[in-house]
Amino acid sequence: MAEKGLAVTLDDVSFSYGEASFCFDAEFAAARITAIMGPSGSGKSTLLNLVAGFESPGAGKVLIGGVDVGTTPPSARPVSMVFQENNLFAHLSVEGNVGLGRSPTLKLTAADRHAVAQALARVGLAGKEKRLPRELSGGERQRVALARVLLRDRPVLLLDEPFASLGPALRDDMLDLVAGIHAERRMTVLFVTHQPEDARRIGQDLAFLDEGRIAAMGSAAEFFNQSGPDAFRRYIGDRGGSVAGSQHIARKRT
Numbered sequence: 341m342a343e344k345g346l347a348v349t350l351d352d353v354s355f356s357y358g359e360a361s362f363c364f365d366a367e368f369a370a371a372r373i374t375a376i377m378g379p380s381g382s383g384k385s386t387l388l389n390l391v392a393g394f395e396s397p398g399a400g401k402v403l404i405g406g407v408d409v410g411t412t413p414p415s416a417r418p419v420s421m422v423f424q425e426n427n428l429f430a431h432l433s434v435e436g437n438v439g440l441g442r443s444p445t446l447k448l449t450a451a452d453r454h455a456v457a458q459a460l461a462r463v464g465l466a467g468k469e470k471r472l473p474r475e476l477s478g479g480e481r482q483r484v485a486l487a488r489v490l491l492r493d494r495p496v497l498l499l500d501e502p503f504a505s506l507g508p509a510l511r512d513d514m515l516d517l518v519a520g521i522h523a524e525r526r527m528t529v530l531f532v533t534h535q536p537e538d539a540r541r542i543g544q545d546l547a548f549l550d551e552g553r554i555a556a557m558g559s560a561a562e563f564f565n566q567s568g569p570d571a572f573r574r575y576i577g578d579r580g581g582s583v584a585g586s587q588h589i590a591r592k593r594t
């Protein structure tokens with residue numbers, strides 16, 4: 341299948357919220373899943389909001405597929421975003437919430453309706469089309485948001501801790517669903533998470549943010565073995581790093 345993702349570039353982007361200032365200079369490769377990690381307040385959501393267009397750089401450029409999107413409003417950017425919650429309109433059915441991915445006025449053709457049904461089946465929600473968001477579990481609501489991502493079919497997917505409030509087993513199911521969608525669509529995914537195990541499960545690359553900057557970036561596998569940056573290892577503590585680390589030491593001894 342053709343690679344559909346587009347590279348996301350933050351070219352010397354600077355931004356500030358009052359005293360909190362940010363400076364991002366990085367390129368996220370097309371069609372990769374990059375986990376974005378870092379301490380609370382380091383700027384992870386801010387980075388995603390700059391790519392989505394909810395915030396505008398004070399200086400520097402955001403490019404998607406090499407195109408400067410500085411004057412492009414969020415709805416016209418080639419991007420979908422899923423947040424931790426409140427992704428759905430409370431008064432619209434599951435079907436309606438997904439249909440918005442195709443038409444903001446919900447004037448859906450027969451082909452659109454078929455695509456909605458297919459997307460809902462893909463995320464495991466067939467039969468729940470008529471329900472309202474309040475009649476769904478938290479995991480099901482996030483599945484609806486992912487079905488809408490399928491309908492929008494944009495080359496970049498921004499995920500801002502979308503599964504943080506779900507239990508571990510369900511989180512794994514949802515991560516596997518994201519990985520499956522990525523395998524089919526090959527979009528570029530930027531995935532904010534605090535959970536090392538989530539980053540290890542689906543992250544191909546990893547960007548570690550600290551104090552409003554990208555302190556380190558590279559392959560996720562490297563971050564989780566002994567060669568990962570010290571600041572990252574301090575951040576994750578014993579979690580996620582220790583297993584890879586002990587295997588590494590064991591291998592060295594044999």
Ligand SMILES: Nc1ncnc2c1ncn2[C@@H]1O[C@H](COP(=O)(O)OP(=O)(O)OP(=O)(O)O)[C@@H](O)[C@H]1O
Nearest residue numbers: 357358360378379380381382383384385386387534
């Ligand atoms: N709308 C806003 N107005 C003012 N300050 C903000 C706003 N949004 C974020 N900030 C500040 O910017 C800093 C970075 O916030 P951001 O949400 O990007 O961090 P984060 O790394 O995503 O954190 P967390 O892991 O806690 O979600 C924080 O100090 C926060 O208080």
